[in-house]
Structures are given as structure tokens and as C-alpha cells.
Amino acid sequence: MMQIEGVAIEDTFAEAFGMRATRLVITAASRTWARHAAVAATGFATSVIACGCEAAIERDLAPRETPDGRPGVAVLLFAISTKELQKQLERRTGQCVLTCATTAAYGGIAADAVHEWLGLGRSLRYFGDGFQISKLIDGRRYWRIPVMDGEFVCEDRIGLVKGIGGGNFLILTRDAAAALAAAERAVVAMRRVRNVILPFPGGVVRSGSKVGSKYRTLPASTNEAYCPTLRGLVRSRLPAGVGAVLEIVSDGLDTASIRLAMGAGIRAACERGAERGVAAISAGNYGGKLGPHHFHLREILA
């Protein structure tokens, strides 16, 4: 039996799915304003079940890392199809970045990694009502859309890559407080990893779901096997002594980055050890038949 600091690592795997992903680079006059835009653009984007996409801030960018030399923020967006990602990118950039004072928006995927292109400025430009200006600089086309504080500069198109959504692990603990403390530590460790985002609030999910429901209209519902209050009523997956579970879901641009993030997160969650109430680490899967990407916990930690 594999253990880290006395915490049992279950012999199971996270089952993840192929997604369409992109990186948007938002810059502004200051880091504060770049963040305002990034936070708004990645709002209501926790799960593709009902948000259309999963999105979050990947990391802050120093001025020397951005195309225009201003402070910036890199944002990752994931959706289940190119069409949906296109729609979400356009709406979120149009409503949350274009509207935000001093911002500019650029693509953040290296040209040689691009699988296909998503339109960005080529749709947003129409806001310019005929006064928009196209400028081709170093082989990249930008649109200049007149707005009240000057111009909104936006790249014409941005690259899409094939990403992965739904890398996850479960932290099984004695009580809710222990689960939260362990999850917070895991999130801090995982947010250091590039190419990965944790789309849920604070990086943590408490409502692990299963596919389907007793109600016909609902595509997903609570995963009763992991709910502590349903122990004794349903076939519980909770070992004795476990009183709470929190899940950490990650989306990444490639499997290596998700493995790196999951490994860092699990180790950080286990650091507090069994005596502080962390009992076991598990992962969510559908028997391995639905998702093409399997992240075996023990392989990741080996």
C-alpha cells in the first residue's frame, strides 16, 4: 500500500478528456487593471457542464514577457469544441477585456504549437463601426478599435491547441476543516505549474458529480458515494473515519503539465500528514471507458 506521510494513496486514476484550449494574454497600464479584466473574463467558468467553458488565470506576466512591454496576465480557456471555445473567447473578450480600461489582448500560444486558429479581433473589430484600423506588425495582424480612453488593441486571431480537461484528485479527511486546509495547500502548489489552471472557486470543488440524475433534465448530479451525510443510506466509498472530501480539478495544455500539477498538489495535501486528519487521496473516474487520458495516482507519485 502506497503512503505519503501516512496518507494512503489509493490505487486508482483520474479520467480526463480532450478539450480545445487557448491562452489569452491581457495587458494593461498596471497589473491591477490587467487583473480586473482577467478576473472578469474568467468569471462563471468553473465547469463546461453549464458555463460553456472552463477558464482561469494561469499566471501574472512581467512587462518583459508581454508583447507590448506592459504588465499582463495569462488566461487559459478550455471548451469541449472549437465552435464553443470560439464563442466563449469572443464573448468574454468582448464584454470583459474590451470594456476594461487600458487593456489590450494578444494570443499566447506559440505559432508552431497552434492546431487551428480562433478569430478574436476579426470579430471584435466590428465594434469599431467602420473606424477600426488593421495593422500588420511582424507578421501578426492587430486591430485597433477606437474606445473612449484611446484604442483597444487586439490580435486578429489566436492559436488553439488540443488540451486536456478534468485531471482531478480527491482529498479524503477526518473533517471539513482538515479537508479545506489540505486543499488550500494543494492549490498553492499547483498554481505554480505553468500550462495548468484550476477552474473552480479557490481551485477547489466540494460538489463532486456523477453523470446523470434521477431527474430526466439534469445532466449531472451529486456523487452520493462521497457524501458523508449519506453514509449508511447509500453504498458509500468513504473509508471509516472519513468525514469530508474535497476535489481539485485541473485543466492543462498537455498531459505532462497536468501530471506535474497533480503530483505537486497531492504531495502538498499530504504534507500535513495522517495525524492532522488527512486520511487518503483518491481520484474520480468513470471506469476508464469515457475519457482517453488516465492519470494513475501511484504512477504520478512514483
Place this chain on the structure above:
Amino acid sequence: MTPLTLRLKVRPPCRIDAAPLSPRGLAGKSRTEIERIALGGWNETFAVGALFAVRGEDAGRVVLQGLEGSFLRVGAGLDGGELTVVGQSGDYAGESMTGGAMTVHGDAGDYLGAGMKGGSITCTGNAGAFTGSGRAGELRGMTGGAIVIRGSAGDRTGDRMRRGLVLVEGRVGDYCAARMLAGTIVALGAAGSNPAYLMRRGTVIFADRAVDLLPTFNHSGDGELLAIRLLLQSLARYGPAFKPLARRADRLSRWVGDLGAGGKGEVLVARD
């Protein structure tokens, strides 16, 4: 491998079309085959061997040495590789080229890069009239690529230009950017009369404060624009002469016009 070099040994009696002397035109040919290539002149043709001494073997890098202006359409239709002219390239050099890099170590004639679609042209000396324009009678000028003139450029630089970049380190003649449709022209030196006459769209940047704009241009503002900063920063790779301009992105006045042609063009002029 050394560059394939054609050195002019006989001054031709008339103008000659030099378009076949491109990396693609010479690729895979033996020296004898190259010497047999017929170049069209006025009512007669000239074998390459009769005009040039041929040496070297790398057809990806072609050098034409000692040209004195008799050769027209040098590098016309160039689509890859390097073509270097040492001496004076005649009119229509780099005409309709789509790729590759042409360098003229010397002066270029009129219509340099006319109808150009891609690639780059660098001229260390001066260029004649209609640089980066269309060929005579065409409705639009160059549609892509970059032309860099280290010296000065003649009248009608960028005439009807549709896309691409024209950079002039020296002065530009009269009617620079006339009827411009889009694209970017930057001149570090003085400009002649009637700059940007009837321009529709596009960006013209004059580093010389004394440029006399037409009355059909309106002052739009002096604020720094992010897109212009990006543009100026990207110019540094075309030569050190353009670097100071990037630092002065916040010291440009923006004028819009030509109001006689829609007014969606912009002319940026350096200010104190």
C-alpha cells in the same frame, strides 16, 4: 559553398530584362547552362555568358556584380533565396516578388518593389520614384513585404500602396504615400510636397518635424498609441537608425486624412 556570382564584364548596348537571374531561375543549372540562358534585350537576346563572368555554385545566394542600371526587373518575381546586387539596379527591381531577400548595394531605379507581395528588399543607396507602388497602370501598389532604403527615395514613394512596410532612412520625394490604400511608410528624413495626398487608409510616420501637411489633414491628438508603439518597436530589426524612433513613440502628433478620400488614414509627425 560560395554564392553563385555573375560579374558584369561587358556593358550591354541596351536595356536588358534580368528577371531570369534569380535563385529559382538558376537553381540546378550547371555553369554552362547558366551561361546559355538568354536574356531579352531591345530586339535581340543576350547570352548570360556573353555579358557576365560566372563563378561560385550556391544558387540559393545569387550575387550580380557590377550592374550599372541597364538591367531592368532584377529580382522580379523573386520567391525565395537571396539575391544581392552590387552596383546600380535598374528600374522595376524586385517587381512582384513574393518572398526571399534582395539587397542592392548601391542605388535602385524607379519602381523598386512595384507590386511586391512578400519578402524583403534592402537598398543601401537611394531609390528612384514609385518605390513600393504598383506597376504603371495598376490600381494598387505593393501588397506585402518590406522595403528598406538606407538612402533617400524619390517621388511617389508608396503610391497606391495596399499593404506592407516601406522604410526610408533618408528623405522622401513629393507625393509620398499618395493615394495610399493601407500599409505603413516611415521616413526618417524630410518629405517633399503634398505628402499622403488622397490617402484612404494606412499609416505614415515622419520623423522630421518640418513636414508640411496638406490642409485636408486634421490634427487628431498627441497621445501615445499602443499600436504605434508596437509598430515602432518592431522596426528595430530593420536597422539601428530606426531604434531612436521607438523611444519617441510618445512624442508624435497624429493627423487624420486625407479628408478628400475618406480620412481614415493617419500621418504621425514627430513633435518636441
